[in-house]
Amino acid sequence: MRQIKTLWKQKKVTFSCEVFPPKREADFEPVTRAALKIAALKPDFMSVTYGAGGGTSRHTLQVASMIQDQCGVPALAHLTCVSSKREQVEEMLQEMKERGIQNVLALRGDIPQGMELNEDRDYHYASELIQDIHRAGDFCVGAACYPDGHVEASSRQEDLEHLREKVACGCDFLTTQMFFDNGVFYNFLYHVLAKGIQVPVLAGVMPVTNGKQIARICRMSGTVLPTRFRTIVERYGDSPRAMRQAGIAYATEQIIDLMANGVRGIHLYTMNKPEVAAEIMDNLSALLEA
Ligand code: FAD
Secondary structure: OOOHHHHHHHOOOEEEEEEOOOOOHHHHHHHHHHHHHHHOOOOOEEEEOOOOOHHHHHHHHHHHHHHHHHHOOOEEEEEEOOOOOHHHHHHHHHHHHHHOOOEEEEEOOOOOOOOOOOOOOOOOOHHHHHHHHHHHOOOEEEEEEOOOOOOOOOOHHHHHHHHHHHHHOOOOEEEEOOOOOHHHHHHHHHHHHHOOOOOOEEEEEOOOOOHHHHHHHHHHHOOOOOHHHHHHHHHHOOOHHHHHHHHHHHHHHHHHHHHHOOOOEEEEEOOOOHHHHHHHHHHOHHHHHO
């Protein structure tokens, strides 16, 4: 299956979707059904998240393969490293090659709560993983970035400098953490370019359809909710139908503005909801063709 870096040579703007694999064996069937429904919408590619350890990590490649083999949509497999050994990473990359998965989103991963990490562990940062992926074979490699700043970074300048180093290790593109204020993203892009980072930066957009989850997600990810959107969540968060409608409308409006301003790619955090992804793609159908 094709390397997604070739897409930006052909298309003005890409539209991609993220899904997460089942956490429990019992959820495998409904989760893959949802992922395949999203793949049937024919986004330019789909990413599949990775949960370090346990069964979830195996499922990433299973779901990614199904998306490619059954729907012909290129898959981007996420891979984290902070709690992995080099041999485990090598095994995962070998399996990707066997399954024809050529695109990897290289991540450090969150440090699991309560886990003591040795200083002499195999991986400290995503940049080390990126180098190992390139040593392992001909992969297209992406990485994460944070318009609102990474939660652990002591300053924006330091975070950007680490981002520059990470891209220099061989990133073909970057995908942002979700953000809700396009102004924050444009400002981030300005600083990224000023650092000499030239790779495409895909804008991560999350349609918020569950008002109760969003405060926790923002706390964990460091994403800031702008007043305009916070007001919507406060007003409609307890009414699922109203929140769904408002969340889809907000995300649609955000994406239209991003596309009008020349963003290279939109990456939709679907939360495994095919109907929400379908509605947004339908709202944008003429724009995606333009
Ligand atoms: P890094 O790029 O390694 O950066 C982590 C921190 O270390 C930053 O504060 C950075 O400034 C700092 N840093 C980097 N290099 C250095 C250095 N040399 N010296 C000192 N400090 C340094 N998590 C999952 O578990 N599974 C997923 O599938 C997943 N998918 C994601 C997809 C996207 C698009 C995004 C934005 C995040 C995703 N995450 C996922 C979460 C991610 O793993 C966490 O945000 C994690 O805390 C940081 O990962 P990173 O790859 O950005 O880390």
